Amino acid sequence: MTDQTASLASFTGEEAQKKLRKRHRAERRFRMYGIAAIVFAVAFLLFLFGSIFSQGWSAFLQTSIQLPVTFSQEVINPSGNPNDEEELFRANYVKLAREALYSELGVDPKDRKTRRAVNELLSRGVDVQLRDMVLRDPSIIGTTQDVWLLASDNADALLKGSIDRETPSDRRQVSDQQIAWIDQLVANGDMKKRFNTGLFVNGASSNPETAGLGVALIGSFFMMLTVVLLAVPLGVCAALYLEEFAPKGKIADMIEVNINNLAAVPSIVFGLLGLAVFINFFGLPRSASLVGGLVLTLMTLPTIIITTRAAIRAVPPSIREAALGVGASKTQVIGHHVLPLSLPGILTGTIIGLVQALGETAPLLMIGMVAFVVDYPSTPLDPATGLPVQIYMWASSAERGFVERTAGATMVLLAFLIVMNSLAVYLRNRFERKW
Amino acid sequence: MSSFTILAILVAAAIIAYFIGRFRSIQSCGGQQRELHSRPAYHGYYLAILTALPAIIVLALWSAAERPVTQYVAMQELPAQVLEGTDAQRALTMSVVDTIAEGLPKLSPEESETLRKARLGFVTTTDARDVLARHGVVLGSDPDRAILAAADELAAARETSRLALPLVCFALAAIGFVWGFSRIRPELRARNIVERVIRGGLFTASTVAVLTTVGIVLSVLFETIHFFQFVAPFDFLFGTVWDPRFATVGQAEGQFGLLPLLWGTLFISFVALLVAVPVGLFAAIYMSEYAGSRVRAIAKPVLEILAGIPTIVYGFFALSVFGPLLRDLGFNIGLEISASSVLTAGIVMGVMIIPFVSSLSDDIINAVPQSLREGSYGLGATQSETIKRVILPAALPGIVGAVLLAASRAIGETMIVVLAAGIAANLTLNPLEPVTTITVKIVSQLTGDLEFNSPQTLVAFALGLTLFIITLALNVYALYIVRKYREQYE
Numbered sequence: 008m009t010d011q012t013a014s015l016a017s018f019t020g021e022e023a024q025k026k027l028r029k030r031h032r033a034e035r036r037f038r039m040y041g042i043a044a045i046v047f048a049v050a051f052l053l054f055l056f057g058s059i060f061s062q063g064w065s066a067f068l069q070t071s072i073q074l075p076v077t078f079s080q081e082v083i084n085p086s087g088n089p090n091d092e093e094e095l096f097r098a099n100y101v102k103l104a105r106e107a108l109y110s111e112l113g114v115d116p117k118d119r120k121t122r123r124a125v126n127e128l129l130s131r132g133v134d135v136q137l138r139d140m141v142l143r144d145p146s147i148i149g150t151t152q153d154v155w156l157l158a159s160d161n162a163d164a165l166l167k168g169s170i171d172r173e174t175p176s177d178r179r180q181v182s183d184q185q186i187a188w189i190d191q192l193v194a195n196g197d198m199k200k201r202f203n204t205g206l207f208v209n210g211a212s213s214n215p216e217t218a219g220l221g222v223a224l225i226g227s228f229f230m231m232l233t234v235v236l237l238a239v240p241l242g243v244c245a246a247l248y249l250e251e252f253a254p255k256g257k258i259a260d261m262i263e264v265n266i267n268n269l270a271a272v273p274s275i276v277f278g279l280l281g282l283a284v285f286i287n288f289f290g291l292p293r294s295a296s297l298v299g300g301l302v303l304t305l306m307t308l309p310t311i312i313i314t315t316r317a318a319i320r321a322v323p324p325s326i327r328e329a330a331l332g333v334g335a336s337k338t339q340v341i342g343h344h345v346l347p348l349s350l351p352g353i354l355t356g357t358i359i360g361l362v363q364a365l366g367e368t369a370p371l372l373m374i375g376m377v378a379f380v381v382d383y384p385s386t387p388l389d390p391a392t393g394l395p396v397q398i399y400m401w402a403s404s405a406e407r408g409f410v411e412r413t414a415g416a417t418m419v420l421l422a423f424l425i426v427m428n429s430l431a432v433y434l435r436n437r438f439e440r441k442w
Numbered sequence: 443m444s445s446f447t448i449l450a451i452l453v454a455a456a457i458i459a460y461f462i463g464r465f466r467s468i469q470s471c472g473g474q475q476r477e478l479h480s481r482p483a484y485h486g487y488y489l490a491i492l493t494a495l496p497a498i499i500v501l502a503l504w505s506a507a508e509r510p511v512t513q514y515v516a517m518q519e520l521p522a523q524v525l526e527g528t529d530a531q532r533a534l535t536m537s538v539v540d541t542i543a544e545g546l547p548k549l550s551p552e553e554s555e556t557l558r559k560a561r562l563g564f565v566t567t568t569d570a571r572d573v574l575a576r577h578g579v580v581l582g583s584d585p586d587r588a589i590l591a592a593a594d595e596l597a598a599a600r601e602t603s604r605l606a607l608p609l610v611c612f613a614l615a616a617i618g619f620v621w622g623f624s625r626i627r628p629e630l631r632a633r634n635i636v637e638r639v640i641r642g643g644l645f646t647a648s649t650v651a652v653l654t655t656v657g658i659v660l661s662v663l664f665e666t667i668h669f670f671q672f673v674a675p676f677d678f679l680f681g682t683v684w685d686p687r688f689a690t691v692g693q694a695e696g697q698f699g700l701l702p703l704l705w706g707t708l709f710i711s712f713v714a715l716l717v718a719v720p721v722g723l724f725a726a727i728y729m730s731e732y733a734g735s736r737v738r739a740i741a742k743p744v745l746e747i748l749a750g751i752p753t754i755v756y757g758f759f760a761l762s763v764f765g766p767l768l769r770d771l772g773f774n775i776g777l778e779i780s781a782s783s784v785l786t787a788g789i790v791m792g793v794m795i796i797p798f799v800s801s802l803s804d805d806i807i808n809a810v811p812q813s814l815r816e817g818s819y820g821l822g823a824t825q826s827e828t829i830k831r832v833i834l835p836a837a838l839p840g841i842v843g844a845v846l847l848a849a850s851r852a853i854g855e856t857m858i859v860v861l862a863a864g865i866a867a868n869l870t871l872n873p874l875e876p877v878t879t880i881t882v883k884i885v886s887q888l889t890g891d892l893e894f895n896s897p898q899t900l901v902a903f904a905l906g907l908t909l910f911i912i913t914l915a916l917n918v919y920a921l922y923i924v925r926k927y928r929e930q931y932e
Contacts, residue, residue, distance in 0.1 A: 399757075
């Protein structure tokens, strides 16, 4: 009896209480570590998104100047023959834009120094802009049109605040005089930030203000098309074989282990494979989106096979047995029942595979998709870039204007991924059947 | 006629054959469909398969083999000293032959005559070069007569192939169609045949994954062996200096030591694991042991977003935000941190692999039987004591597997280190300095102009093979551990 009281005291006594409190503190601390870990991950995610958005949103706006440009016959088409495309192509369009700006600002075009300072306000891309207008509609020659012309990178940076007005003028890339002109244009409403359609349609350019994602978007589209056309049928067929037909044995085991390992091979190794096999051995052209698509197909195949197998496995065996019972052959069971029932799951898996393929960069670097491509690719065999590769190329350029564009392009890429992922989630919730 | 056109025609022929087959089967039984062994549609598929499948297989094999075979034929024209020379010389000669052969079909009849004369020695080869230059084929020097002959042979072989391929394909399709058509009768077991073909097709699809692995191993291994003809394996594997110099054909200038790159890779991965393992593991513990279903429903997808963000985005973030941030932080506390330090790349990469650690650990902790927990609670242990003394030891093998998988991700990761790690190969222990990695060097050796026979290019394949072996070993071992662990509690 005394023994028991003594041991009870050891549970309720001061010493024991202290020990218990210590243990409870340890418990709370441990729990806090868990919360801290999750908070860290979430905070990092928010920081990542926040920093990219804060850098990138301004890429969707681009500074332009509205000018009444006189398309003078002497400059564009001295021969007077509007069908002479060669002449229209070669004409000095920059001069037109510059003269319009001189008169707009009321400066003396005779003074070379002033002239150069004014010229620096306009983008080097204005000649292409005006040339395209004339080539599209030669009848505007001889008329005066109000045109929104791209402003230079520096003017754009000043308006967006990435050049600080307070910096002493000798260390600033824009002179006091230029700032005065810009302010004058802004006050007149002739210079403002407009939505940057060029970001989505232009090809490669060494000037940030005229560089765009056009070629990259088309290249990525071709690659995704290749992946959908090749990886989905191959992946679904492989999954069907492994789930429904493969005799349980060494071969099936080997294929299974193989697929699991393939899913974990670094993506850059797939790029080496593409380079050695598709380009070096089969002689397909470098930088072609077809080769990119083939490499991404091989990369996404394991993902699609694994998700499709899960979807097929979710179809209850009773359905198969019922169909077999009324006399269907194995192939008919699969074609009439298993495949249609697992379709939503397959679709979700496909989208997840595509998301992975769309963001993949490293293998594309290996097969020469890091290319300066100005013209739209018209077939998958033409040189192209891809969305992530374009981000990589812009991220490696030095000009300030490209930082903003890199972040903008990243936002475009993330937007695509978010849309595709939401679609996958929606499909899963909408069509998933619980058996 | 391009392969695509032929393919399109064959597909169209298959569709027509399907309807003919269907019609024929109904006709063969005089409209009494009961008499048929297989339903009319199967007869249609049967005829379509016989028409298109053999031709498509031949088309695929032909297209794959065309380039190597024509090149081999052309190579027979080259003099013996070129054929016996090194691979590099032969490849160089063949690329000249290839360029000329590309230009040959563009020539006018008179120009082709000039070339023929040059080949036979009636006019100088300089004339031939001028003629070719007019059609955009620019040669570095006057072509050899043997080279002209080989180019002619190559062009001729290509022309033959171009003409013969559609003929062969269409002939096969016609034979298949006629033979199949003649066999359609009510007793034909068309369904069984079609099903066998489908099954064969499914099996073929499942071997693509195996073929990819074989392709990776063979292609990388082949080029690596090629590389070891220039650089001794020992110098590559144990060299401590990485300095490959500029690419010059067939010259092994510079040093190709793997060790600095391997060290950089492991160092950055180690830093990444220092971030990912505690965060991932604690997140997994919290989610599986403490969090209610609502928190879990939010936290789990959020963590998975981290795995879904493309690595290029992490790379850009590390380059433009995180690197400068760390540098400025270090500057404020008096530390000199390079913007592309080991820490920058390691921490960002660590965040990227958090979900790999957390989601697998989560599964593994959930797989620990509930009875173990209840036994521990029954003895008076608190929740954290149960986790530390019972659950974690029980789940340890599985967690080690998860960490190894995450490590293999980190080692093979490319875009973060390409953008945010250094370029110079350093053997340093200081995490504030930049190092470079295997993947960075693969990228830098393979972007720009490629010369497939210089060690500077080929070393990328040797590095790739190293990477493949390391990650494969880690994966196989990790999957083995995880599997074993699962069996233990099943």
